[in-house]
Amino acid sequence: MNKKLVLGVMLTASLFATPISNVYADSYKSVTIGYDLTNQQKEDMLKYFGVDKNSASVVEVTSSEEKKYLGGTVSKGQLGNKAISCSYIEPTTTGGLVVNTHNVTWVNASMIKNALITAGIENADVKVSAPFSVSGTAAMTGILKGFENSKDGKKLDESTKKTANEEVAVTGKLGEKIGQDKAAGLINEVKNEVIKDKPKTEEGITKIVNNVTNNYNYTLSKDDVNGIVGLMTNVNKLNLDYSKVKGQLEGVANTMKNTLDSDKAKGWFASICASIGNFFKGISDSLKS
Incomplete structure (x- = not known):
């Protein structure tokens, strides 16, 4: 229970x-x-x-x-x-x-x-x-x-209190899949980009979420991504001053730097392997043709 x-x-x-x-x-x-x-x-x-x-x-x-x-x-x-x-x-x-x-x-x-x-x-x-x-x-x-x-x-x-509570809930749910520190680090990195860029549309926020999550070797569902996008849409509405929170966000990121860098490297390696696999598959398909 x-x-x-x-x-x-x-x-x-x-x-x-x-x-x-x-x-x-x-x-x-x-x-x-x-x-x-x-x-x-x-x-x-x-x-x-x-x-x-x-x-x-x-x-x-x-x-x-x-x-x-x-x-x-x-x-x-x-x-x-x-x-x-x-x-x-x-x-x-x-x-x-x-x-x-x-x-x-x-x-x-x-x-x-x-x-x-x-x-x-x-x-x-x-x-x-x-x-x-x-x-x-x-x-x-x-x-x-x-x-x-x-x-x-x-x-x-x-609205500030509701968004802060929502952030804990979304991050906690994500933590069930990838681990608490990884979830906190991922949300922190996405939030950093959203507050800094202040996208004018939900499409812009979705692009940031996808760009950041694709850097890691995490398996996220469509619902996971939608949850992050929804949270970041509300964060964006708060119009936070990036110059004031930049140091705080970087401080959180630094505490999980080793874990995130390791996962980012794994994601990069997986991407390279996939590209190599697609390359040779293309050659094989060409030879068959």
Whole structure:
């Protein structure tokens, strides 16, 4: 049974029994906790993040919020009906995005960092965890809500939040086929080209997606490609400033450079072999004629 990651605010045991909206909203740190955790699990997650009600802004995230942003991207079976996992986010002034995950299986830190870049967040310390293993489909839902409720955070546009959540979902699905890091690297490279070139048509975006994916020895279905194109169409609509995100995108790419370069070399070798095979096949067909 697939479990999902939805993020909600960390509360103390005394607050767990009552609904929470926005406690200590002037705190630099924001912690989210899954609404459907038990009181003991909530206490354990508070200890894991090293916070209490006096040191962090706390909010809850429910499964309905997760469905709001992921309902059109992730299947109902994968989303489930419970909000389980938690997050910690502390906006910073320097240091870039530092993301760590624990007990998350379907998405990884690179995927989350990619989506945070799409959301326009430049510097933050982020942790995602749960009291037991969960998939992580809704990681962005709580992280972004937590960011908005932190002292140095800001209100994010709804389309921005929806696209960031979609990016995690599309990358996670792709990761099932080619691996998480490869999926994150591929999406990062495509996004880099889309933000830089700002194609004016969907055909232009499709061309970029095909050009990048063809460089690797990956087997992607038509649905996979369409999913990436759909995501990049929404990313393109955000009109992100390439000069501001270029360094962030390059940073993510550098962390997976060896893996991607190896796969690109394999893709190049496969292409060469195919060309040689076609060449000799052509000669053979000519001789037969």
